[in-house]
Amino acid sequence: MDSHSPSPAPAVGETPLRVLLPQILPALVVGVVSALLYIGISELSEQLKDVLWQTLPTALGIGGYSSVWIIVLLTATGVAVGLVVWKVPGHAGPDPASTGLQGPPLSPMVVPGLLVASTLALAGGVSLGPENPIIAANIALLYWLGRRLVPAAPGALWVVLATSGTIGALFGTPVAAALVISEALTHQPGGQGSLWDRLFAPLAAAGAGAMTTSLLTDFTFDLSLPAVTDPGWGDLLAATTVATAAALCGLLGCYAFPYLHRAFQRLHHPMLMLPLGGFVLGVLGVLGGPLTLFKGLEQVKELTSHGGWSTGDLAKMTAVKLAALLIAAACGFRGGRIFPAVFVGVAFGLFAQALVPEIPPAVAVSCGVLGVLLATTRQGWVSLFTAAVLAPQPSMFALLCIASLPAWLIVTGRPQLELDKNGTPLR
Structure with missing residues (x-):
C-alpha cells in the first residue's frame, strides 16, 4: 500500500464495523499526541520569542522592534538555524521548498533537528508557520512507534492519522483534516469502500487533536469581522473580483519562487544561505514593520482590529509579507507557508476594501485569503475552509464558493509554491 494513502478499505468478507471499531483508540491517541507536540512547540517558541524580542533588548537598553534589533536578530536566527541544518544529524530534514503538508515518513533521527530549527525560526520572527515541520515530525514519530507497537496495522494508517491529528490541532477543528484527506483520496486509483469509512x-x-487544542489553548481563526447578513449582487461582484486579484498576487510569488530558490542554492552551504536569508528578512521587517514578522496568526488579528491603515500601508505590508514568505522558504528556513499566506491574503483584502470602502470587510478579507491560498497551496478545500473560518457566517459560504471558481481558473495548471527535487515548480 502507498504510504500516502488514507486508512484502508475493508477487505472482502469483512464488515465495515469490524474494521472501523479497532481504529478508534489508536486514532484518538494519535490525535491527542499530535496536538500535544504542536502545543508544546508553540508554547516553547512563544517563551523564546518573549526572551528574544522583549527581555533581551530591554536588558541591552534598546527597542525590541528597533530597526537595528530586527536586522541583528533575524540574521542571528539565520546563523542559529544554519548551524542546526549543517551540524545536527539529519540536517533538519529535506529542503523545505520541496515539501508540502503531506509526505512520506522521515527517519526519527531527523525530528530533533527539524523541531529545533522550526522553533528557532518561529521565535526569531521568520515569516513561516509551524504546520509543515509539526506534521512531518508527528508522522515520523507516530509511524515509527505504530509500526513497532502494532505491527499488524498498515504503515499508511499511521501516516494519515498523524497528518489528520496535527491538521485538526493546527486549525482547531477536524473539518480541515477531513477536507485535506478527501483531496488525497482523489489521487488514489481503485479506492474501495465508502468515503466515510475511509475518513472514519x-x-x-x-477530532481528538482539535479538542486537545481547544481545551488547552485559546486558539481561534475568527477575526470578529462585521457580519454580512444579506449579500447581494454587489457583494458577489466584489467577492469574485477580490479573490481573482488575490490569486494573481499569489501567482506572482509562485513564479518568482524558483528563481529565488535557485539563487540561494548557488551558495551551496547552509551557513551562507540562512544567515543571508535572515539578513534579507530583517531588512524586509524594517520596511514592513513588526506586523510583517513571525508566522502571522496573531499579527492578522492586530491588522484587522486596527482601523487606521492607509492604502499605502496595506499595499506595503502585502508586498513585504509575500516577499518575506518567499525568501524564508527559498533560503532554507524550516516552516510552513499557510499561516504567512493567510496574512498576505488578509492584508490584500483590507487593501482592496480601503480602495473600495463599499466592500464589506468580511468579504474583502475572506476572499483575499481564498485567492492567495488557492494560488500558493493549490488545495481548494483547505483554501475555502480557511477563508470561511476567518469570518464564520453562513451568508459567506455561497459567496466564497462562487468566488473560488474564477480564481481557480486563474491558478490551475500554473506553478505552485512548492518545488520538486530538481527545483522545478509543481503544477
Missing part, C-alpha cells in the same frame, strides 16, 4: 479514523484523530 482520520476524522477521529483530527
Whole structure:
C-alpha cells in the first residue's frame, strides 16, 4: 500500500464495523499526541520569542522592534538555524521548498533537528508557520512507534492519522483534516469502500487533536469581522473580483519562487544561505514593520482590529509579507507557508476594501485569503475552509464558493509554491 494513502478499505468478507471499531483508540491517541507536540512547540517558541524580542533588548537598553534589533536578530536566527541544518544529524530534514503538508515518513533521527530549527525560526520572527515541520515530525514519530507497537496495522494508517491529528490541532477543528484527506483520496486509483469509512479514523484523530487544542489553548481563526447578513449582487461582484486579484498576487510569488530558490542554492552551504536569508528578512521587517514578522496568526488579528491603515500601508505590508514568505522558504528556513499566506491574503483584502470602502470587510478579507491560498497551496478545500473560518457566517459560504471558481481558473495548471527535487515548480 502507498504510504500516502488514507486508512484502508475493508477487505472482502469483512464488515465495515469490524474494521472501523479497532481504529478508534489508536486514532484518538494519535490525535491527542499530535496536538500535544504542536502545543508544546508553540508554547516553547512563544517563551523564546518573549526572551528574544522583549527581555533581551530591554536588558541591552534598546527597542525590541528597533530597526537595528530586527536586522541583528533575524540574521542571528539565520546563523542559529544554519548551524542546526549543517551540524545536527539529519540536517533538519529535506529542503523545505520541496515539501508540502503531506509526505512520506522521515527517519526519527531527523525530528530533533527539524523541531529545533522550526522553533528557532518561529521565535526569531521568520515569516513561516509551524504546520509543515509539526506534521512531518508527528508522522515520523507516530509511524515509527505504530509500526513497532502494532505491527499488524498498515504503515499508511499511521501516516494519515498523524497528518489528520496535527491538521485538526493546527486549525482547531477536524473539518480541515477531513477536507485535506478527501483531496488525497482523489489521487488514489481503485479506492474501495465508502468515503466515510475511509475518513472514519482520520476524522477521529483530527477530532481528538482539535479538542486537545481547544481545551488547552485559546486558539481561534475568527477575526470578529462585521457580519454580512444579506449579500447581494454587489457583494458577489466584489467577492469574485477580490479573490481573482488575490490569486494573481499569489501567482506572482509562485513564479518568482524558483528563481529565488535557485539563487540561494548557488551558495551551496547552509551557513551562507540562512544567515543571508535572515539578513534579507530583517531588512524586509524594517520596511514592513513588526506586523510583517513571525508566522502571522496573531499579527492578522492586530491588522484587522486596527482601523487606521492607509492604502499605502496595506499595499506595503502585502508586498513585504509575500516577499518575506518567499525568501524564508527559498533560503532554507524550516516552516510552513499557510499561516504567512493567510496574512498576505488578509492584508490584500483590507487593501482592496480601503480602495473600495463599499466592500464589506468580511468579504474583502475572506476572499483575499481564498485567492492567495488557492494560488500558493493549490488545495481548494483547505483554501475555502480557511477563508470561511476567518469570518464564520453562513451568508459567506455561497459567496466564497462562487468566488473560488474564477480564481481557480486563474491558478490551475500554473506553478505552485512548492518545488520538486530538481527545483522545478509543481503544477
